[in-house]
Amino acid sequence: xxxxxxxxxxxxxxxxxxxxxxxxxxxxxxxxxxxxxxxxxxxxxxxxxxxxxxxxxxxxxxxxxxxxxxxxxxxxxxxxxxxxxxxxxxxxxxxxxxxxxxxxxxxxxxxxxxxxxxxxxxxxxxxxxxxxxxxxxxxxxxxxxxxxxxxxxxxxxxxxxxxxxxxxxxxxxxxxxxxxxxxxxxxxxxxxxxxxxxxxxxxxxxxxxxxxxxxxxxxxxxxxxxxxxxxxxxxxxxxxxxxxx
Amino acid sequence: xxxxxxxxxxxxxxxxxxxxxxxxxxxxxxxxxxxxxxxxxxxxxxxxxxxxxxxxxxxxxxxxxxxxxxxxxxxxxxxxxxxxxxxxxxxxxxxxxxxxxxxxxxxxxxxxxxxxxxxxxxxxxxxxxxxxxxxxxxxxxxxxxxxxxxxxxxxxxxxxxxxxxxxxxxxxxxxxxxxxxxxxxxxxxxxxxxxxxxxxxxxxxxxxxxxxxxxxxxxxxxxxxxxxxxxxxxxxxxxxxxxxxxxxxxxxxxxxxxx
Numbered sequence: 001x002x003x004x005x006x007x008x009x010x011x012x013x014x015x016x017x018x019x020x021x022x023x024x025x026x027x028x029x030x031x032x033x034x035x036x037x038x039x040x041x042x043x044x045x046x047x048x049x050x051x052x053x054x055x056x057x058x059x060x061x062x063x064x065x066x067x068x069x070x071x072x073x074x075x076x077x078x079x080x081x082x083x084x085x086x087x088x089x090x091x092x093x094x095x096x097x098x099x100x101x102x103x104x105x106x107x108x109x110x111x112x113x114x115x116x117x118x119x120x121x122x123x124x125x126x127x128x129x130x131x132x133x134x135x136x137x138x139x140x141x142x143x144x145x146x147x148x149x150x151x152x153x154x155x156x157x158x159x160x161x162x163x164x165x166x167x168x169x170x171x172x173x174x175x176x177x178x179x180x181x182x183x184x185x186x187x188x189x190x191x192x193x194x195x196x197x198x199x200x201x202x203x204x205x206x207x208x209x210x211x212x213x214x215x216x217x218x219x220x221x222x223x224x225x226x227x228x229x230x231x232x233x234x235x236x237x238x239x240x241x242x243x244x245x
Numbered sequence: 246x247x248x249x250x251x252x253x254x255x256x257x258x259x260x261x262x263x264x265x266x267x268x269x270x271x272x273x274x275x276x277x278x279x280x281x282x283x284x285x286x287x288x289x290x291x292x293x294x295x296x297x298x299x300x301x302x303x304x305x306x307x308x309x310x311x312x313x314x315x316x317x318x319x320x321x322x323x324x325x326x327x328x329x330x331x332x333x334x335x336x337x338x339x340x341x342x343x344x345x346x347x348x349x350x351x352x353x354x355x356x357x358x359x360x361x362x363x364x365x366x367x368x369x370x371x372x373x374x375x376x377x378x379x380x381x382x383x384x385x386x387x388x389x390x391x392x393x394x395x396x397x398x399x400x401x402x403x404x405x406x407x408x409x410x411x412x413x414x415x416x417x418x419x420x421x422x423x424x425x426x427x428x429x430x431x432x433x434x435x436x437x438x439x440x441x442x443x444x445x446x447x448x449x450x451x452x453x454x455x456x457x458x459x460x461x462x463x464x465x466x467x468x469x470x471x472x473x474x475x476x477x478x479x480x481x482x483x484x485x486x487x488x489x490x491x492x493x494x495x496x497x498x499x500x501x502x503x504x
Contacts, residue, residue: 008354016342019379080338084395087304088355089327242322245267245308 001093009098010105013072017106027068027106031060031114039122053124054133054205055178061110061141062201063169065103069148070161073099073236077152082240092237100145100233107141128208128218136208139225140201146232147197153239172198177206197228255318257282257403257434258303263312265298265457272298274457275312280436280450282317282402285429287448288438289481295457296438297335300405303436304332317402328356331396335407337388338395341381345372345391348380349398356399366394369424371417386413393421404428404435410444422447442477453484460484 017024038056042048076082085095115134118124126133151168155161175182175189176198182190193199204221211218258280265273272295280286288296301307302314305322314321317329339348349363367373370390375383380391393409406425410418422444425435429449437448445451445465453461453468461468461484469475472483 005355008351012340012343012347012351015347016340019342079341080334080336081340083306084332084334084338084352085355087306087327087330087332088352088399089324089357090355243306243308 001091001097005090005094006097006101009094010101013099013102014105016072017102023068024106027064028110028113030064031057031110032117034060035114035118036122039118039124049122050125050209052178053118053122054126054209055202057115057118057124057133057137058140058201058205059173059176059178059198061107061114061137062144062147062198063165064110065107065141065144066148066151066169067162067165069099069103069145070152070155070164071158073149073152074155074158074161078156083244086240086242092240095240096149096233096237099149100142103145104138104142107138107145110141111137126209127212128210128214132208132214132218133205136201136204136222136225139222139229143197143201143225143229143232146229146236149236150232150239153236169198172196175199176202178202197225200224200228255282256280256315257284257317258436259313259315260303261313261315263299263302263314264310265295265302265307266310267298271457273302273309276457276459277312278452278459278462280434282434283429283432284434284449285425285447286434286436286450286452287445288436288452288454289442289445289477290438290440290454290460292440294454296440296454297407298457299454300332300407300436300438304330304405306332328399329402331399331401331404333393333396333404333406333409335411337380337385337392339380339388339391341388342379344377344379345383345394346376348391349394352395353398358398358400362398362400366397369397370394371420386417389413390417400433402433404433406435406437408438408440410437410439411441442481445477453481455485 035053035057038053039049042052082095111134115130115137119130147168151164152161155164175185175193175196177193182193182199185193200221204218204225207215207218207221256279260279261277263273263276264271276299288299290296298307302309303316303321305326316326319325343351345367346363349366353362367376370393372387372390372394375387380388383391389409389412393406396404396406410421413421425437429435445468448465451461451463451465451468452459463471465477468477468480472480474480474483
């Protein structure tokens with residue numbers, strides 16, 4: 001792995017984003033508007049927004065980044081640029097981390113804007129530290145990027161790639177504890193929920209909304225999410241093939 | 246243009262009994278040949294004859310079924326070859342949403358080429374005036390030239406070019422062939438594919454392919470004299486039919502050969 005090539009790849013991905021201002025606007029505006037909508041829906045209902053807001057603040061960026069990354073990587077695969085890069089002195093890790101760095105930076109901007117709106121005009125409050133909510137949101141967005149990278153290997157067309165979102169993300173959304181607390185899920189589903197990264201992402205924000213101090217559970221959640229992040233980046237790298245049939 | 250003069254003893258490309266099976270088709274069927282360094286070689290044959298699969302096997306992106314491919318003394322696809330072999334795919338593999346210069350600068354960093362390489366290759370493919378244009382807004386031929394320029398960045402010892410002149414205007418086609426000859430003269434080995442038989446004339450050596458097999462490994466003059474034909478289209482037909490009819494020109498509308 002070479003930092004020079006990773007940095008060049010990240011710069012190239014960001015330059016591609018810069019030439020596509022509408023995508024950048026959507027990256028930031030979609031979660032911002034969705035959170036505003038949620039705040040409005042839950043307006044006047046006690047502390048509902050304080051409960052659901054932080055959880056969804058982690059989930060919306062994950063979904064957006066999953067979609068953007070899986071389509072971007074698929075375009076590299078089908079457009080021949082990935083194959084070209086792999087005939088060059090390019091490490092697979094350079095490619096994967098280049099994407100992670102570029103979309104990570106995009107995720108930081110996204111998380112800052114969206115949480116700024118939530119904690120400001122939308123009036124969300126948490127007992128824990130607000131900056132940790134931002135950290136978790138960025139981590140979740142990165143997880144979305146990493147999952148998108150590896151899942152794009154399973155898709156051969158963009159139609160397939162976009163359908164992996166409902167296939168991979170929506171089951172996690174159903175099981176992560178937002179709809180029914182995980183402890184109250186049927187036993188088998190409760191077990192399954194332990195295997196899904198979103199369960200930890202959502203639990204981390206729950207810990208922050210309910211506890212003023214950093215809990216052990218929060219630390220565990222963050223470590224698990226980071227572990228899933230690293231594992232899916234590594235998995236993403238192994239799906240890059242220099243030789244194809 | 247930097248020239249790297251490889252040892253004369255090592256052939257630039259050595260292919261031995263290469264077979265590639267794709268699905269149920271033998272895309273490349275027991276092909277063997279050797280090419281000397283510094284040669285401009287034409288790989289000619291109709292669409293679907295296995296040219297692209299053969300080229301992909303050379304650059305190490307194709308899973309091969311059997312046989313060996315050695316480039317510059319190393320097995321195809323080995324990491325030591327990645328900055329010495331340039332490959333241009335038939336469909337331009339560049340980023341359509343970046344400018345020409347942004348594309349080239351990115352690939353230059355990946356290849357570790359010098360900072361003046363970008364300007365050099367822009368001049369080589371005559372795209373200097375489009376350096377700031379988004380690639381997606383260029384014509385097909387211009388995009389193909391961006392893709393070619395990318396392969397020239399690292400001054401590779403071996404260039405594998407899949408139909409680089411298709412759809413280009415005749416003037417530009419001529420200037421690219423001049424560039425290819427100049428590169429070959431400076432020691433670069435070039436394997437250039439085409440389905441236009443007339444391009445045979447521009448090569449020093451020819452490999453003619455059909456149905457996954459190399460029909461002939463010859464020179465342009467050798468091809469014409471062995472088939473007793475006066476144009477390459479007829480020569481190819483003669484090769485396929487296994488004899489050398491003097492009737493030529495039946496397939497190409499634009500050549501005035503024949504009785």
